[in-house]
Amino acid sequence: MGRGWGKKTRRGPGHGNFDPHDVNTVKHTRLGVWDLYEQMDPGIARLPGVSEMMRRLEVLNDLPYVWRMVRDVASIKSCRLYFLIYCIVELLSSLLPAVTLWFSGHYLSIIQTAIERSVVDRELLLYASVGRLGCAFAGRVLQYIKSSVEFPLNLKIKKHYSIHIFENMARLDVPTFDDPLVQTRLDTATTSSRSTHSLAWDTISVVIAVLTATIRLASQFSVLLKVVGGQRDGVIFVVLHFGQELFRNDFKPGFYLFSAKAWAATTKDREYVKLQGLKRTMNDNSHRKEIVAGNLERFLTHEFRYAYNNASGLVADFYELLRYKSSQTTPSLSSLLSVLLREAPEAFYLLRAAEHPASIPVSIASMRLVQATTSSFMTAFMGFLNESGSIAERFHKVRQLYEIENIPNDVVDGNISFPEDRQSLKSGMSVEFRNVSFKYPGSENMVLRDISFKVEKGQLCVIVGSNGSGKSTVLKLILRLYDPTEGTILIDDQDIRTLKLADLRECVSVLFQDYTHFPLSIRDNIALGSPQCAHDSDKVREAARLGGAEDFVDRLPEGFDTYLDRPVRDYYSGIPGGTKTLFGRPVNFGAVDHAMGGMRSSNSVHLSGGQMQRLAVSRSFMRSLLSEGQDIGLLLFDEPSAALDPTAEHDLFVRLKNLRGQKTMIFSSHRFGQLTRPADLILYMNDSEIVEAGNHVGLMRQGGEYARLWNLQAQAFL
């Protein structure tokens, strides 16, 4: 697993264009406040049954992946024994109904002998009864064994595929991960791993179910013919009962909307959209403060009621309406036929009984037997049909699960190791932009236009400029989160595209303006700055001290083990109102989880924006300044002090200055002064371009925009 990552392949089946308004290919249905658009099958496929057949034939393309899945599962050592037991149990279970039927068949000959010779063959009766009981007992035992092995087997398989998905998601770069098509493919793969059963297990168990259903059908049918074949009218009974059962199970494609066909649903109902927005506003506790402070409760209720009353159709969730629609089918021919056929066996039986009164007891017994068998037979048969319908879909999903490892990254890796000499990093790295222009994927706007500059090794560069002028984008390009649309970036005079990505990123430390906190403990959030030293608690603490976070983290109840937003909730129910904490965490009586019939605690620790930034700065320190053997030659900071108070900002810059040594440092900042005055190079950006470049003295002498803004900020302190 994990091989063939770099392979360029098509990004999945979604490459065509689905235009909901193309009346030739798309069917529109109104469902209450929703509009449903379904792709119609092209040409010949529109004939009844053809598209279904074509869809089932598509399974052939997916089979190699299913085979790979079976091999992968078989290669999981801990699974093998469980899997073998499961298969044997399924095989025995599929033969059991036929064996039961065979024993039941003896009852018929007992009744026949009793009528003809007025004696009951007690030995045979005992044999048949014990046999049937034995079958019932064996059925229970097999079921118990099956449920005992199914759960651990499913968990082991699930673990295997969760790692597969995680690994393949981790390797994706920013533009690829942002690609909506890639998101869809990942969603398909991750959804299956999140459900109680894994896709792999579901697929394998369905394949086994189809095989065993076939065995069950064949064995039951042959025993049934043997048992009643000798009876008068036995075969006619079988046919009549089959007809009855067949039409009892009315075939309904109903929910087949969700096959491989493209479809889309939207609502254009403004009131419905508003209604949902109002609901969210009310449910999300982050808005509560403003609702209360703004006295909004009456207004919001009025708006909610108005939206509900003025929506233009049935107001319901899309799936709810879809279910309602599929239940509104007109009575089919098969349902009318079923009424007739339901009565047929009994009518036939009465007719024959009148002609041959002596055979009544045998007829009753054989009718019961045939009835019971056909009913269970048809249940299995219908299950088989349903499974083979969904199996195509499931096989297709298996293919998608494996194909995520072929999603190519947009940023192509280079092949030159960097740097040649790690010692050289101590004196920094040079960065040069040559005529670089850039627009973000999917956007038409150039956010950098013909940018050229060079930061020499060991220099301090500060990029200043207005909001949206492109400062952060420059930093992102240095890390190759994206490649320039035009122009070249050189690192130590080598084209950045030729360098191995992992090598490049290992030499650079960055603190983004829009840093995020991972849903992990504070310790891990800081430690992630340096994966090599992640388990060194002393270094984590030292980084927190340098980042100005140590004091407030120590004051938190769980210290460095605190989760800012714990990703796993506690579940509880019926807790007395006086309970303030559970498991060391505050009890949240507001978060009722209806699905679980209990409550989930949502315990997030609220930190201020400045404290959050201190944590992010600590992570940056962890990476850039503390790790031995992990040499950093370039430090990038995007507004590292935006949320810090003046003292914290001052302390941060002093620490950075002390620990920086000779490394190259590039800042993006709105603030002038502390940073720009000592800078070797200041780049003043406006509207995607560098409009002024030089050091502080030079730019002040120039008397341009930089000087104007410097004076503006300086005046504020006069």
Ligand SMILES: Nc1ncnc2c1ncn2[C@@H]1O[C@H](COP(=O)(O)OP(=O)(O)OP(=O)(O)O)[C@@H](O)[C@H]1O
């Ligand atoms: N992922 C993205 N996709 C599309 N456009 C983006 C993306 N990120 C940024 N932009 C756009 O690129 C332009 C430059 O953004 P950038 O973040 O580089 O500006 P900035 O100078 O750092 O701004 P600020 O001072 O506000 O941080 C902006 O117009 C922004 O809207």
